[in-house]
Amino acid sequence: MKFRLPLTALMLGAALAAGPAFAKKKEPVAPPATALPTFTDPDVAHDPDDVLYLDLSDGGRVGIRLMPQWAPHHVERIKTLAREGFYDGLIFHRVIDGFMAQTGDPTGTGQGGSKLPDLDAEFNSMPHLRGTVSMARTNDPNSANSQFFIVFYPRFALDRKYTVFGRVILGMQYVDKIERGEPPEKPTRIIQASLASQHKAPPDFAALNAPAAPITADQLSNSQSN
Template identity: 70%
Template structure:
């Protein structure tokens, strides 16, 4: 057998063996990596009522916010402390941007103030800012969150890892949607009462807005009207 025949035979054998090798390789199951899914929490507020913030608003609705110490323990503790002190009662939503968020927690209503407690060190976490997310407001410096927080109307992933996400609305998002818009709003929505679900406080009685004053009509005004 000459050299050319040997080479041809070697090539033929390699071609015959290649499909068998490929077939054997195809039989081995290939398991793709499981996707990483960030799950939220059981939406049932009865699971941990001590970590559910209740906001009764002046628009006549009640909002339940599930706070997550696993995400931001110091921020959750701050909200609970201020709530039990009555700090948020009567505070307005001073910055409400349609399609973005509603912000509250400043007793002066200007967005420039907070509580007398020291600012908090940031606790940025992996949870995304989706509709209903409740996150802490701050200045341009990361460790300046104090008492102000905001509720997100629509997903804003640009806020992820830059603002401390500490909870999510689990009931009453329609009430959040009715918060008056503006910076500040002309007729701002107010937190009438903030409490923890574990306290069992009833919905406060909210007086309806006073009707617009009707000007008194004098005889002179009637006579002028007739003359016109």
């Protein structure tokens, strides 16, 4: 199986030079909040078929503007999988503080993908800024399939090496809350992924995150009798 991640062995030296968040056997150091410029999208008149919503288990909806002019085949792949419900229930399996959050693998291991064929690279000049959404891949440039990652903090060493296909335009605060880890102990899930054109309402986040009701004596007695 392939192991898709936005940090390949070939890039390890450059990544280590980029900052301590990549260093092996060291605690990742998140940049200060004041150093986190968030991408601002001045265009509010988006084609609803080019806006992807991710409803996350951490309590909010993330909106991603898909950019077919940057990577038409990758955008079409994301749309196809979202319409099929492929991303519903998947976890963010690799989340590195100060770097990025990766999802899109049905096995939750980083080694899986969809049944569709891998995509040819569509590298472009768009930088990996905070809020950038880019496709994960193996050392093979033409191996992107279903996995993607959202950047917490600028990583320009990834530019022109991974296919950027969108930017977060809504709910970056929920991206920031995604549980860290490789994999996280209690991973954040995509409850629902949909296109704005599908007009799917977000789930009841309050109910999803409400603490479980304590088991009553009667319920315990009934379960034991059954």
